[in-house]
Amino acid sequence: MTDAPQHITAEMFEALKQAFDNSQVMFELGERAYRSLQEEVKNVNLELERKNIELQKSLAEREALEREVLQAKTMAALGEMSATVAHEIRNPLGAMGVWAGLLERDLEPGDPRRKTLGKITDGLAKLNKIVLNLLVYTRPISTEFRRVRLDALLDEIADFTEIEIERLGRDITVEKNFTAAEKPYVIMADPEKMNQAIINLCLNAVQAMEDGGTLRVELGEKREDGGENVDDANDAGGNNYIMFSVSDTGSGIDREHLKKIFDPFFTTKEDGTGLGLAIVKKIIESHHGRIDIKSEVGIGTEVICYLPYSEDK
Numbered sequence: 001m002t003d004a005p006q007h008i009t010a011e012m013f014e015a016l017k018q019a020f021d022n023s024q025v026m027f028e029l030g031e032r033a034y035r036s037l038q039e040e041v042k043n044v045n046l047e048l049e050r051k052n053i054e055l056q057k058s059l060a061e062r063e064a065l066e067r068e069v070l071q072a073k074t075m076a077a078l079g080e081m082s083a084t085v086a087h088e089i090r091n092p093l094g095a096m097g098v099w100a101g102l103l104e105r106d107l108e109p110g111d112p113r114r115k116t117l118g119k120i121t122d123g124l125a126k127l128n129k130i131v132l133n134l135l136v137y138t139r140p141i142s143t144e145f146r147r148v149r150l151d152a153l154l155d156e157i158a159d160f161t162e163i164e165i166e167r168l169g170r171d172i173t174v175e176k177n178f179t180a181a182e183k184p185y186v187i188m189a190d191p192e193k194m195n196q197a198i199i200n201l202c203l204n205a206v207q208a209m210e211d212g213g214t215l216r217v218e219l220g221e222k223r224e225d226g227g228e229n230v231d232d233a234n235d236a237g238g239n240n241y242i243m244f245s246v247s248d249t250g251s252g253i254d255r256e257h258l259k260k261i262f263d264p265f266f267t268t269k270e271d272g273t274g275l276g277l278a279i280v281k282k283i284i285e286s287h288h289g290r291i292d293i294k295s296e297v298g299i300g301t302e303v304i305c306y307l308p309y310s311e312d313k
């Protein structure tokens with residue numbers, strides 16, 4: 001805007017000029033406000049997207065949790081049912097064993113019916129094993145733990161395993177290595193259950209070495225090279241962890257099987273119940289311990305257990 005045209009007064013011209021300048025400022029302000037609003041909308045959209053992803057994630061987590069709870073409930077109901085069934089069939093099973101024994105006594109040594117009877121008693125023995133394992137698996141573990149010397153317990157079980165190896169006539173050497181443990185480790189435990197867990201591990205090791213090998217029982221503090229759990233071998237409560245392991249130079253376990261070995265009833269053995277390791281896991285975890293397994297096909301297997309212990313016990 002330069003000079004005012006003739007028919008417009010100077011005042012009018014000034015007012016128009018002022019109005020024009022003002023409108024330009026308004027326009028700029030409006031544009032700035034629009035841009036910042038646009039930015040805000042973009043941010044809100046981004047935030048919405050992020051929240052949406054979070055929501056989807058927590059929904060998926062919730063669904064997974066619900067599935068887990070349902071699975072736990074089903075397992076608990078199944079456990080209860082199997083415990084009841086196991087309990088109910090224990091007595092008739094025992095009686096059948098007694099009757100089969102009496103029948104066997106009545107048969108002459110060369111009687112061909114002995115073979116048939118043998119099949120019946122083999123079946124009974126397997127059923128008995130399933131029933132006993134089911135009862136161990138489903139029964140609650142004592143909460144009143146006693147002081148147990150882990151080195152003495154391992155020593156005793158290693159000796160028992162040697163007797164079993166002899167009975168089976170296998171060429172297996174049992175090695176005990178308790179030297180890494182400087183002192184007799186006393187843990188608070190249910191001695192019977194802990195005994196059962198270690199025996200299960202030793203029996204698995206023996207069964208994996210059909211052609212002989214070495215079974216090693218070890219006791220020590222945390223492992224330098226150990227499994228995944230070693231980094232936190234000292235827990236937040238200041239507990240120390242004692243480690244014991246049972247290893248063999250047997251068949252080893254392939255990857256696919258390794259994922260399932262702690263599942264109840266998973267077995268690759270004709271006369272196995274598949275409850276051995278499920279029982280071991282339950283026992284170790286009820287002692288606030290952890291279990292780790294390393295295995296290589298054709299080389300062997302090592303099961304490592306960590307249990308908390310405290311110096312002043």
Ligand SMILES: Nc1ncnc2c1ncn2[C@@H]1O[C@H](COP(=O)(O)OP(=O)(O)OP(=O)(O)O)[C@@H](O)[C@H]1O
Binds near residue numbers: 200250269276301
């Ligand atoms: N030391 C081992 N070496 C090789 N395979 C093993 C070893 N320990 C366990 N397994 C595998 O894991 C499976 C499950 O073991 P688990 O002890 O639970 O049951 P099981 O030994 O088959 O039966 P049970 O313990 O009732 O006699 C075994 O069938 C076997 O395939």
Ligand SMILES: [Mg+2]
Binds near residue numbers: 200203204272276
């Ligand atoms: Mg077993």
